[in-house]
Amino acid sequence: MRVLPSAKAVLHRTALIALLSAPTLAAAQCGGSFQNFVRGLKDEAVSAGYAISTVNEFFNGVSQDQSVLRADRSQGVFQKPFVEFSRRLISQSRLNRGRSKGEEFDKIFDRIETTYGINRGVLLAFWAFETDYGAVQGDFNTRNALVTLAHDCRRPDLFRPQIFSALELYRKGDFDPARTTGAWAGEIGMVQMLPSDILEHGVDADGDGHVTLKTSAADALMSAARMLSHLGWRANEPWLQEVTIPADMDVSASGPAYKKSLADWEAMGVAPRTTSFAMKDAEASLLLPQGHKGPAFLAYPNFDIYFEWNQSFTYVLTAAYFATRLEGAPVYDAGSSEQGLSGDQMKELQRRLQARGHDVGDVDGILGANTRLAVQKEQKRLGFPADAWPTPDLLNAL
Template identity: 90%
Template sequence: MRVLPSPKAVLHRTALIALLATPTLASAQCGGGFQNFVRGLKDEAVSAGYSIKTVNGFFSGVAKDSKVLRADRSQGVFQKPFIEFSRRLISQSRLDRGSRKGEEFDKIFERIETTYGINRGVLLAFWAFETDYGAVQGDFNTRNALVTLAHDCRRPELFRPQIFSALELYRKGDFDPARTTGAWAGEIGMVQMLPGDILEHGVDADGDGHVTLKTSAADALMSAARMLSHLGWRANEPWLQEVTIPAGMDVSASGPAYKKSVAEWEAMGVTPRSFDFAMKDVEASLILPQGHKGPAFLAYPNFDIYFEWNQSFTYVLTAAYFATRLQGAEVYNAGNPDTGLSDGQMKELQRRLQDRGHDVGSVDGILGANTRLAVQQEQMRLGLPADAWPTPDLLNAL
């Protein structure tokens, strides 16, 4: 039975929605003196209907955290290629612990699978990568991190609304501004969710009257499942499957931007490794993270949902692959990929692609979606295997 919130709760929720919908919050009112910035936040919160006592209690002792800014500017781990990155994150110990956690929380996973149709391997993989099954949740003060990142002006449209979501959690008794800690970017709990996502998708799965993602595995897992379902997860469908491609196959249609039915891929000679193809009428993308000589996967529609959780292609592919391992898939065939580029070479490649009119985003040395697509287009122009994997030969050809 759905329990309707009290009139007071409705008032605060309406005020919060109005506050987050204010156009100026997305782009203006960042930078300048930190204390002036905080005063502006407090004034807006009061004008939205929060009591002065609540606002003062939330912002009491708020401070700028320089460690947060350093962390924001040093995310070099995502520059590593898939094979190196996945081997770094996936160990037999993590697999064994995932198996034990699946058994320990079997009942909550059964609820999730029944309610949302999301395989336990998917959530176990997130749980493992985000916090090592809850062991490492981050020690950054969440309120300070959010205020620091909103003040920084790099992405105020992302972080500023999260401040007011945290304020609403504080009003509800589910957030302690002095003691709540998490990741440098403001994520909280065992599966690292932002305050706004906790407000919208949080589930009190253990029935204690609070949504506690830091200490309740049941709350964390059920909340993550509800969020994935809201983002469009297709119930009881696969997300990723390792495949083998035939020698000499035309790979110009590989990559997340291109889709064919599984039956069409099969007709081209693509075959599964661990399990048979279960849904041949569903469209999928052929993913070659390190080119046509390396690992190969078919990515199903649910794979796209991973990018709503994290924008890093390498992270997403590794998390999706680890989820298949937790469900019994074998270790991928690493193959013998062509040598990739160093950080300096990758940045030089991005500059040369920009000179040719390609939109690769910032020159950051990360092989993201835009850079991959530009590489593939140049490979086709030059008559090279168009697998979106940049090599020194491609760099020299450009």
């Protein structure tokens, strides 16, 4: 029998929806006096239907956290190329622990695979990279982090709604504003989910009446699976497979933005490194994270869902690759990539690309999706192999 929500619960949900559906207001209200900013948040929550006592309790003792802002501005790890980054994150110990966790929580993973069609390796990889299987969940006060980032005018439209989601979690008894901690960007628990994602996708998998992502592996894993399913994960389909490519292949159609059928890739000489293609009929992208002489992968439709979790190409590819390792795939062939660029050289490359009219986003020294596309276009123009891997020779040619 379905239990209908109480009138009070409906009121709070309606209030929350109203708060979360005002991006223009969110973007406008940032900066200025921190105290005035907090006062505005409180007034908005009360006007949306939250009790004054609840609002005051939630915001009591809130403070600006400068360490959060420092963390937001120094994400240098994503400047590392794929081979270095993946070797840094993937160790034999982490691999062994992942397989051990898979056995320990076998029943939960069986439920996930039956309910959502998501392989355990996918979730184990997220669990490993986000918190080292729950061991390192972050010690930033979540409420303070969210309010600090919403007050900062870089991305208020992202973080301001999360404050009100945390307020709703507090009202439900699943958030302690003084003691709930997590990552600097406000993610909570073993798989690091934002408050709004917990509200929408949280699952009480252990049946204790609460969604507790910090201490319940069952809740965390099932919630993450539900979220991936909501984002469009295609049940029981692959996500990534290592391949080999001919030395003289035209690589101008490589990269996440381009897709071809497996028949087309086969006709161009792309072949699975081991066994056979993971799907018979599918479109896939050819990924060359460090150019045509480095590792090569085919990314299937599920790979795109990773970008809903994290926007870093290097992180996403590493997480997807580690998931295949946990499922039994061998270590990739690193090949012999050409020398890449240092962080300062990458920034200079981005400035030169901007000068030629390319949209590369921020000049941050990170080889992101926009920078890769711009590099590929310039490589085509200049007669370089168009594999989106910038080298000192390309930088000099620009």
